[in-house]
Each structure stands twice: as structure tokens, then as C-alpha cells.
Amino acid sequence: MTTLYSFWRSLATYRVRVALALKGVVPDEIVTVDLTRGDQHGDAFDAVNPMHALPAFVDDGGGAPLVQSLAIIEYLDETRPEPPLLPPDPRGRARVRSLALMIAADSHPLMVPRVREYLERELGLPEPARTEWCRHWIRTALAALERRLAGEPETGRFCHGDTVSLADICLVSQVAGAGFFEVDTVAFPTVRRIAETCSAIEAFASAHPLRQPGAPTAA
Amino acid sequence: MTTLYSFWRSLATYRVRVALALKGVVPDEIVTVDLTRGDQHGDAFDAVNPMHALPAFVDDGGGAPLVQSLAIIEYLDETRPEPPLLPPDPRGRARVRSLALMIAADSHPLMVPRVREYLERELGLPEPARTEWCRHWIRTALAALERRLAGEPETGRFCHGDTVSLADICLVSQVAGAGFFEVDTVAFPTVRRIAETCSAIEAFASAHPLRQPGAPTAA
Structure with a gap:
């Protein structure tokens, strides 16, 4: 089961949504963290990311949520190589x-x-x-x-x-x-x-x- | 010939200096870009990095200067694999x-x-x-x-x-x-x-x- 912590306006989450779509990954669950309401500072999301920033991604098999858009996208590129999002050289x-x-x-x-x-x-x-x-x-x-x-x-x-x-x-x-x-x-x-x-x-x-x-x- | 554009106080350049030292790379040339004097906005450095930010690194064989500390360190890790700076998984x-x-x-x-x-x-x-x-x-x-x-x-x-x-x-x-x-x-x-x-x-x-x-x- 894959979970994406997301908010419509988060530009960093937008990046991860594009990468997931390019890789053909449809998250099983989307958890909305409303940044305009301050949900990122609440206890529930604090346990996901102490930096209180979107996005966060939980991959199949669970484990700690991955955070930071570029780190998540590199991870997706390493675990789902097609299509590659980085050049070969x-x-x-x-x-x-x-x-x-x-x-x-x-x-x-x-x-x-x-x-x-x-x-x-x-x-x-x-x-x-x-x-x-x-x-x-x-x-x-x-x-x-x-x-x-x-x-x-x-x-x-x-x-x-x-x-x-x-x-x-x-x-x-x-x-x-x-x-x-x-x-x-x-x-x-x-x-x-x-x-x-x-x-x-x-x-x-x-x-x-x-x-x-x-x-x-x-x- | 390797060149590092550097300034003592630049924390991003500090990162690259550590990575170079861990990899055993001693730059042939260090070009000082004095951030306190605004050298990063001058014509000479503008041609190196239009973002006007340190560091920049030119590798053996020349080519365009590489910029952004994390991109440079990943490049060093890919071109000089020992010791690795990222885990294998x-x-x-x-x-x-x-x-x-x-x-x-x-x-x-x-x-x-x-x-x-x-x-x-x-x-x-x-x-x-x-x-x-x-x-x-x-x-x-x-x-x-x-x-x-x-x-x-x-x-x-x-x-x-x-x-x-x-x-x-x-x-x-x-x-x-x-x-x-x-x-x-x-x-x-x-x-x-x-x-x-x-x-x-x-x-x-x-x-x-x-x-x-x-x-x-x-x-």
C-alpha cells in the first residue's frame, strides 16, 4: 500500500505527483494535510515529518515515511527505473x-x-x-x-x-x-x-x- | 585540471570541500569569489554561474562548471566511488x-x-x-x-x-x-x-x- 501526504497548493508535492504519474504509480491513499489550516503543525503530521513540510510518501511494504520531494523522486527513479528521470551520464x-x-x-x-x-x-x-x-x-x-x-x-x-x-x-x-x-x-x-x-x-x-x-x- | 570556486565562509562550498577531501581530490586551482565584496555578482563569476552562488566546480577535462553543492557531491560520488557518500539501498x-x-x-x-x-x-x-x-x-x-x-x-x-x-x-x-x-x-x-x-x-x-x-x- 502506497500513501502520499499531499495538499493541492504544495508545489513540492506537485513534483512528486508528476513523478508518480510518470512512473505509473497511483497512490492507494492520499492523506490531505491542509497547509492553510496549519495541519502540518498538528500531532498527526508531526509524527510523519518533524520538519512539518509536505510531501511525505509511504511505499509498498511500509517503513518510515520518505520526505523531501527531491529525495522521494530519486527514490522512485531508483525503485521504478522506467521512464528514467535522470540522464545516464x-x-x-x-x-x-x-x-x-x-x-x-x-x-x-x-x-x-x-x-x-x-x-x-x-x-x-x-x-x-x-x-x-x-x-x-x-x-x-x-x-x-x-x-x-x-x-x-x-x-x-x-x-x-x-x-x-x-x-x-x-x-x-x-x-x-x-x-x-x-x-x-x-x-x-x-x-x-x-x-x-x-x-x-x-x-x-x-x-x-x-x-x-x-x-x-x-x- | 580541476578548479573549485570557493570562499571561506560559504557553507555550501564547505560541503564540497569535505567531499573532495574524502575522495582524495585536491583541486588544482582554487578561485576565490569574495562574497563580502560582491564578487559573485561580477561579470567573471556571472559567466560561471548565472545564479551568482557558490560553489562551482570544473572537473578534469573541462566542460561547463558544475554548480549546486548537492549536485556536485552526487557527481563526485558517481565519478569517484570510494569512499561512497550514499548507502547502497x-x-x-x-x-x-x-x-x-x-x-x-x-x-x-x-x-x-x-x-x-x-x-x-x-x-x-x-x-x-x-x-x-x-x-x-x-x-x-x-x-x-x-x-x-x-x-x-x-x-x-x-x-x-x-x-x-x-x-x-x-x-x-x-x-x-x-x-x-x-x-x-x-x-x-x-x-x-x-x-x-x-x-x-x-x-x-x-x-x-x-x-x-x-x-x-x-x-
């Missing part, structure tokens, strides 16, 4: 992982609920400065990502050649974040092109935040 | 990567120079609130790390059994960050024990920030 793998980390480490952790809450409650930062904070870090990573994707010869239909990889999964989560915070992505044409190519793939489309239970209905 | 690898990401993704990116600069210049946040910001995110990750390390049966002399792994490299960088920001680590005894065990190993000791060129002399 170490240099290609380093490139894909570095693109993924520009998003998953250098950008996304700056706009998660706990950080926005700290800005509001501890620093008294009003709107629109809190939203501008999120936009700034989304844009910073998108600009660097665009520079690399537009300039590096390994870029193809997708971030790395013509095959979907971990980098595309992270790119798409970042573009969804840009949508949530109304960041204009017109200055990032390569990023947009790849995101559009991905969103035509059912595994990406069906995993999108706005297609999950609890999501607001799109206008 | 997928579940163990997922655990080690998740511990590493709690630090390298969920904590450290919140206290890098570009974030502290934004807090100061864009938000006008005075001291000591900027330092308290850093301390808060260091403590949050250390507390969750302590919970996991103290509670999970896989913890041994090191984070995962009795062998050094990527998780220990990240743990040690986090403890060094705690030192920089004067965070009391007494509440995190397992973290402290593992950090002390690591610091007795020459690869860790010689890579320490305060032993790099340009570092202030320890009191």
Missing part, C-alpha cells in the same frame, strides 16, 4: 540535479507557508511586501534558469535533451508558483516553452495543483 | 538525501548573502532582527534534524549507520552556520555528537571555513 545527471536545485533549494523554500508566516507575524511585514518577497525569489531563479536553458547546448525540447527529467518537474512547479503569485514570465521564453511542452503530457496535467481535491475552481 | 539513500535536503534546501538558502541583503536593503530590517532571522531558520532545521536523528533506528556513529555520508557533510555545514550566528546547540545533543565525531576526521577538519585562506583568525 554523471555530467548530465549533475546538470539536471543542479537545475532542479536552483528551484527546489534556492527559490521555493523562501516562499513556503512557514516563511510567509514569519514575515507576517514576527517581522510585521504587510501586504503587498510579502507577495513581492515571493515574486522576487521566483523571478531571481527563473532569470538564472532562463539564462542557463537558453545558453547551454544540452537544452532540447525539455531541460535536458528531448526527454523529461527531474529538472522539468521542478521547472513546471516553479512556473505554477509564478502563476500563484502572478509573476509575469514573458521574459523567460525558454522556461515557458518547456513548461508548455510538459503541460501537454497527461502526467503533468493531471498532477497540476488546480486539478487536485480542495483546489479553487479555475476562473 | 534506495531507502537508505532516500533517508540520507532527505536529511541533507532539510539543511541544504529548507534551511541554508534562507540565510545566504542575497537574502540577508534583501532583508536589509529592500525591507529595511535592522539588526538584531536580521541575525535573529538566520538563527530562527538554523534552529528550526536543527530541531527537526535532532528529532529524526535521535528517533530513527538507522542513526549510528554518523547520521546513517557508522559510515560518513552526504547527510553528515550537510550536518557539519549547518553546525558551522550555527557557530557563525551564535546559535546555542545544547538542545541538539545527537547533532552535536555527530558533528564532533566528524570534526575529528581530517577531511572535515581541513575543509572547515576557519581554516581557509581569507578567514578571520580564530580567537
Whole structure:
């Protein structure tokens, strides 16, 4: 039995949903952890992940829940090798992982609920400065990502050649974040092109935040 | 010829220095990128990493510089397998990567120079609130790390059994960050024990920030 701890708006969980769908894994159970209600700080989820962050994944056979989206996706790639989400060569793998980390480490952790809450409650930062904070870090990573994707010869239909990889999964989560915070992505044409190519793939489309239970209905 | 772009205080570069030393790789060239002077934003380093962040590593045979500490360390582990920095089993690898990401993704990116600069210049946040910001995110990750390390049966002399792994490299960088920001680590005894065990190993000791060129002399 497989279990995914999820919330529609969690961009890190979105990444794992895409990876699961690409691998053909349909979780037996989806446990909703409502981040807007603070469920991640409750006792039930505290026992799952003391970091109080989504996602968490329990694989067939049980064992401790796996946490951290990139660690879960690498695990899925090792235990369900088809289709591979990393290139076969170490240099290609380093490139894909570095693109993924520009998003998953250098950008996304700056706009998660706990950080926005700290800005509001501890620093008294009003709107629109809190939203501008999120936009700034989304844009910073998108600009660097665009520079690399537009300039590096390994870029193809997708971030790395013509095959979907971990980098595309992270790119798409970042573009969804840009949508949530109304960041204009017109200055990032390569990023947009790849995101559009991905969103035509059912595994990406069906995993999108706005297609999950609890999501607001799109206008 | 191998080149490491480095700065004594960069905790992400510290991680790569430890991995290089464990693998017995001595970079042929060290290029100092002075983060306190803003060298990371200059044209020379912009061509190396459009994200303007350390570290970067050029391997024998040249090619584009590799960036992002965790991607570089995984690359080193794949190209120089001894000693391995990840366990052999997928579940163990997922655990080690998740511990590493709690630090390298969920904590450290919140206290890098570009974030502290934004807090100061864009938000006008005075001291000591900027330092308290850093301390808060260091403590949050250390507390969750302590919970996991103290509670999970896989913890041994090191984070995962009795062998050094990527998780220990990240743990040690986090403890060094705690030192920089004067965070009391007494509440995190397992973290402290593992950090002390690591610091007795020459690869860790010689890579320490305060032993790099340009570092202030320890009191």
C-alpha cells in the first residue's frame, strides 16, 4: 500500500505527483494535510515529518515515511527505473540535479507557508511586501534558469535533451508558483516553452495543483 | 585540471570541500569569489554561474562548471566511488538525501548573502532582527534534524549507520552556520555528537571555513 501526504497548493508535492504519474504509480491513499489550516503543525503530521513540510510518501511494504520531494523522486527513479528521470551520464545527471536545485533549494523554500508566516507575524511585514518577497525569489531563479536553458547546448525540447527529467518537474512547479503569485514570465521564453511542452503530457496535467481535491475552481 | 570556486565562509562550498577531501581530490586551482565584496555578482563569476552562488566546480577535462553543492557531491560520488557518500539501498539513500535536503534546501538558502541583503536593503530590517532571522531558520532545521536523528533506528556513529555520508557533510555545514550566528546547540545533543565525531576526521577538519585562506583568525 502506497500513501502520499499531499495538499493541492504544495508545489513540492506537485513534483512528486508528476513523478508518480510518470512512473505509473497511483497512490492507494492520499492523506490531505491542509497547509492553510496549519495541519502540518498538528500531532498527526508531526509524527510523519518533524520538519512539518509536505510531501511525505509511504511505499509498498511500509517503513518510515520518505520526505523531501527531491529525495522521494530519486527514490522512485531508483525503485521504478522506467521512464528514467535522470540522464545516464554523471555530467548530465549533475546538470539536471543542479537545475532542479536552483528551484527546489534556492527559490521555493523562501516562499513556503512557514516563511510567509514569519514575515507576517514576527517581522510585521504587510501586504503587498510579502507577495513581492515571493515574486522576487521566483523571478531571481527563473532569470538564472532562463539564462542557463537558453545558453547551454544540452537544452532540447525539455531541460535536458528531448526527454523529461527531474529538472522539468521542478521547472513546471516553479512556473505554477509564478502563476500563484502572478509573476509575469514573458521574459523567460525558454522556461515557458518547456513548461508548455510538459503541460501537454497527461502526467503533468493531471498532477497540476488546480486539478487536485480542495483546489479553487479555475476562473 | 580541476578548479573549485570557493570562499571561506560559504557553507555550501564547505560541503564540497569535505567531499573532495574524502575522495582524495585536491583541486588544482582554487578561485576565490569574495562574497563580502560582491564578487559573485561580477561579470567573471556571472559567466560561471548565472545564479551568482557558490560553489562551482570544473572537473578534469573541462566542460561547463558544475554548480549546486548537492549536485556536485552526487557527481563526485558517481565519478569517484570510494569512499561512497550514499548507502547502497534506495531507502537508505532516500533517508540520507532527505536529511541533507532539510539543511541544504529548507534551511541554508534562507540565510545566504542575497537574502540577508534583501532583508536589509529592500525591507529595511535592522539588526538584531536580521541575525535573529538566520538563527530562527538554523534552529528550526536543527530541531527537526535532532528529532529524526535521535528517533530513527538507522542513526549510528554518523547520521546513517557508522559510515560518513552526504547527510553528515550537510550536518557539519549547518553546525558551522550555527557557530557563525551564535546559535546555542545544547538542545541538539545527537547533532552535536555527530558533528564532533566528524570534526575529528581530517577531511572535515581541513575543509572547515576557519581554516581557509581569507578567514578571520580564530580567537
